[in-house]
Amino acid sequence: MAALSGLRILDLSRVLAGPWASQLLGDLGADVIKIERPGENGRGGDDTRGWGPPWLADGAGQATTDAAYFLCTNRNKRSLTVDITQPAGQAIVTDLAAQSDVVLENFKVGGLAAYGLDYPSLSKVNPRLVYCSITGFGQDGPYAARAGYDFLIQGMGGLMSVTGRADDEEGAGPQKIGVALTDILTGLYATVAIQAALAHREKTGQGQHIDLALLDVQVACLANQAMNYLVSGKAPRRMGNGHPNIVPYQDFPTADGDMILAIGNDGQFARFCEIAGRAEWIGDERFATNAARVRHRAALLPLLRQTTVMKTTGEWIALLENAAVPCGPINDLAAVFADPQVVHRGLRVEMPHAAGGSAPQVANPIRFSATPIDYRLAPPLLGQDTDEVLREIGRSAEDIAALRAAGVV
Numbered sequence: 001m002a003a004l005s006g007l008r009i010l011d012l013s014r015v016l017a018g019p020w021a022s023q024l025l026g027d028l029g030a031d032v033i034k035i036e037r038p039g040e041n042g043r044g045g046d047d048t049r050g051w052g053p054p055w056l057a058d059g060a061g062q063a064t065t066d067a068a069y070f071l072c073t074n075r076n077k078r079s080l081t082v083d084i085t086q087p088a089g090q091a092i093v094t095d096l097a098a099q100s101d102v103v104l105e106n107f108k109v110g111g112l113a114a115y116g117l118d119y120p121s122l123s124k125v126n127p128r129l130v131y132c133s134i135t136g137f138g139q140d141g142p143y144a145a146r147a148g149y150d151f152l153i154q155g156m157g158g159l160m161s162v163t164g165r166a167d168d169e170e171g172a173g174p175q176k177i178g179v180a181l182t183d184i185l186t187g188l189y190a191t192v193a194i195q196a197a198l199a200h201r202e203k204t205g206q207g208q209h210i211d212l213a214l215l216d217v218q219v220a221c222l223a224n225q226a227m228n229y230l231v232s233g234k235a236p237r238r239m240g241n242g243h244p245n246i247v248p249y250q251d252f253p254t255a256d257g258d259m260i261l262a263i264g265n266d267g268q269f270a271r272f273c274e275i276a277g278r279a280e281w282i283g284d285e286r287f288a289t290n291a292a293r294v295r296h297r298a299a300l301l302p303l304l305r306q307t308t309v310m311k312t313t314g315e316w317i318a319l320l321e322n323a324a325v326p327c328g329p330i331n332d333l334a335a336v337f338a339d340p341q342v343v344h345r346g347l348r349v350e351m352p353h354a355a356g357g358s359a360p361q362v363a364n365p366i367r368f369s370a371t372p373i374d375y376r377l378a379p380p381l382l383g384q385d386t387d388e389v390l391r392e393i394g395r396s397a398e399d400i401a402a403l404r405a406a407g408v409v
Contacts, residue, residue, distance in 0.1 A: 002029020020187025026076030059356020
């Protein structure tokens with residue numbers, strides 16, 4: 001039995017942060033009902049259904065109207081189309097909330113109150129409800145009414161101030177991360193918070209409201225960079241691929257490309273020096289300790305680059321791995337999914353899809369010994385499960401037909 005089997009998640013979120021959380025909860029066994037706008041893709045459904053190309057192919061190899069973006073965060077869910085602006089649609093969501101453990105939403109602050117679907121309203125019909133709201137800036141404060149998007153938050157939250165080429169290098173300037181990392185991290189925090197609130201409910205019988213803001217998450221996840229500032233009073237600067245606290249810990253050129261050296265202690269550095277034919281660096285007071293290497297970074301890095309270009313990436317990896325010196329290639333995605341370790345760990349999953357053919361997925365990285373991840377449901381077609389879910393809350397075939405005729409579902 002899956003870890004969260006028996007729990008029902010009513011997911012009113014869309015795009016990435018909320019759906020990332022609900023997919024993870026679904027992977028852990030929860031029954032996730034995804035509420036989407038009625039209508040064809042582009043006019044209905046989660047926005048990301050239309051964020052292509054590329055598009056999922058059907059069984060005949062033809063492009064569907066579901067983008068790859070949608071596929072990345074919507075497996076193990078059932079899709080129910082509901083127009084929440086209509087009273088009958090609001091009644092459906094309220095009935096579902098009465099039978100659910102969790103509601104997850106990422107509307108603007110106050111956006112669901114007009115429909116009677118906010119926490120104060122739904123907690124009256126289900127006092128045990130855990131209700132998680134994800135917004136750009138939180139439920140209060142001077143920015144609460146603003147819309148928040150990952151790229152915007154990466155800039156406002158300080159991440160781009162420490163990401164990008166150093167200011168004295170060609171091409172210097174702020175750079176966003178190559179994936180919407182703030183959204184992903186917010187989804188992970190939401191998953192943790194929801195499970196904590198469920199644990200609290202088991203003790204007290206009471207649900208609660210969770211207020212999660214992308215900006216809060218981004219600031220919290222600055223980790224050592226934030227603490228470097230708080231301790232020193234000096235704002236960290238962009239360092240390209242360099243590390244503010246560890247040297248050498250970045251990319252270096254090789255005879256046929258580039259590699260990463262991630263040397264985390266003095267013993268590893270000494271072993272690297274021996275292999276590289278630079279034993280004299282071990283006793284050099286400028287380089288003997290990590291603190292010294294950080295101070296003398298400008299002297300050491302050119303010497304390292306002159307050394308690493310003498311062998312290919314493969315040659316360095318073979319030598320350094322044998323000596324337990326952390327290093328590795330810089331892979332593109334084709335190389336990632338062909339990597340023997342990635343293949344062995346089964347990080348690519350194929351799931352049969354309702355459109356025919358299969359939907360490729362990236363596996364959940366959690367490995368349980370007793371409650372393994374269950375890949376039950378491929379990302380659904382828009383409204384794929386509408387009739388099924390409506391029957392579960394007591395709507396008859398005649399009711400469903402009338403709802404559909406009225407454009408409610």
